[in-house]
Amino acid sequence: MTTSPWLDDIMHSCLPSSPVSAAAFLSAAISDDSGGEDRLSALSDDLLCNVVSRLPVKDAARTDALSQRWRGLWRGTHLVLDDSHLLPDGRPMDWSAPAAAVSRILASHPGPFRCVRLANNLIDASKEDALAEWLRLLADKGVEDLTLVNRPLSFDVPVQLPPSLLCCGASLRRLYLGVWLFPFTTGLPRSPDVFPHLQELGICHGITEERDLEYVLACSPKLETLALISNYCYPDRVRIGSHSLRCLLLWHSLADEVAVMAAARLQRLIIYCTHPAEAGRNINVKIGYAPELAVLGYLDTATHVLQIGNTIIKVAIFHSYHLFHNAGVTNVSPNTVVPSVKVLALKVRFRVSKEVRTLLTFLRCFPEVETLHVMASDNDTDYYDDSGEVKAGDKINSTFWQGVGPIKCVQSHVKKVVFDQFSGGTNQVGFLKLVLGRAVLLQKVIIVLAGPDPIMVSEVKRKLQPLASKRMWATKVLDTTSLEVRGRASGHVWRYSRASDLSISDPFLS
Secondary structure (H helix, E strand, O other), rough: OOOOOOHHHHHHHHHHOOOOOOOOOOOOOHHHHHHOOOOOHHHHHHHHHHHHHOOHHHHHHHHOOOOOOOOOOOHHHHHHEHHHHOOOOOOOOOHHHHHHHHHHHHHHHOOOEEEEEEEEEEHHHHHHHHHHHHHHHHOOOOOOOOEEOOOOEEEEOOOOOHHHHHHHHHOOOOEEOOOOOOOOOOHHHHHHOOOOOOOEEEEEEEOOOOOHHHHHHHOOOOEEEEEEEEHHHHHHHEEEEOOOOOEEEEEEEEOOOOEEEEEEOOEEEEEOOOEEEOOOOOEEEEEEOOOOOOOEEEEEEEEEEEOOOOOOOOOOOOOOHHHOOOOOHHHOHHOOOOOOEEEEEEEEOOOOOOHHHHHHHHHHHHOOOOEEEEEEEOOOOOHHOOOOOOOHHHOOOOHHHOOOOHHHHHHOOOOOOEEEOOOOOOHHHHHHHHHHOOOOOOOOEEEOOOOOOOHHHHHHHHHHHHHHHHHOOOOHHHHHHHHEEEEEOOOOOOOOHOOOOOOOOOOOOO
């Protein structure tokens, strides 16, 4: 497998941004009204070091030349090392140039480094010794925030990170790794002292064995966010057991299983653009012990098999009219519901009858949802390998929606519904009517079209105008209700930074 510009873009859009800007500059020029006094140099050492710490490392070193007062200050400052600030301007890219500069800086500065971002180096077998030396120096100098990305010409033979990566763990609080083979951890002692302060871990487009991921979780007592970004089947089973983890993200990846085994503090489980390892297979999404799980999505009715506790949530399909009233309904018991979930996002092909029934079944498993996001994927034919046409066997009886049984979250808790990628299909409108006609606490419905075309927005508004009538709503809070139709602005996509931000109660697009 080789890297591609598309994968590279996804990975780099998820990496932490540099805390300093290359546009920053420092001048000791004396203004005309200062009476010739250099007031900046008169500041205390602490304040001057604070100034230097906000500069790119190359400019921080140049402060030596400002005056005698500044000389040597940069060596006592907690610097930010970002190799993008070391790239030559206006000249062809020489991938060896930043590597040489990084080696010089790490060797000459005594540390500590509060942030190191190395994402512009080509590390192959000939540079493995230099990589090991970098990690040794970073460990010695107490790096707190490390982003380390390789830029190989091919991913067919990935470079394995040396075990010295684990030596950096004593000081690390955030770690993002891109395009590496994770160090083998078999036989290494498990201890909370390996990553005692690590709070955020991102593994991007790399290879990590299941046992090595388990090792990291066991050795990270303060880990709050774990992100697997553009990973392809390594690990193919993501099984989470953690006392500290609050947010788990699978972002543009391939996997066969996502299992929350025991995560007492987990608040958010994000599965986005993540597909089974092979076409025609499913992803098993298992929710075990997660009493604080509040945000979940996107559950995909086409490819996800949901398991709660020891029970696989099955969708039964019946054909007689009598049974058709409750088609797709599995028996819901206290052991097959997750009442902690307040924000739920689902992805559905409404033209496929089995997926509509799966949607209704999934909803019954989360009885206290307050904000419901539904993304229609009827035009998503690339991955599912179909023509996008409604098949005869997928047509839903005209009386189907009237016969749908009770759905507790809709009837008792849902306050807001966001319907994304809405196209106005019969089943989409049928589902919308179902929600409007049953949700007694519903206050806001947002319909988002796939594009910004104002003609299409006007057409959908006209089609849905009857649903805006208050007599179509079951809600008891009529004074605050609204139904809004809008087109998606060009370039408006769901960002990893939003999905992973725990300060945002509802991270999904709305």
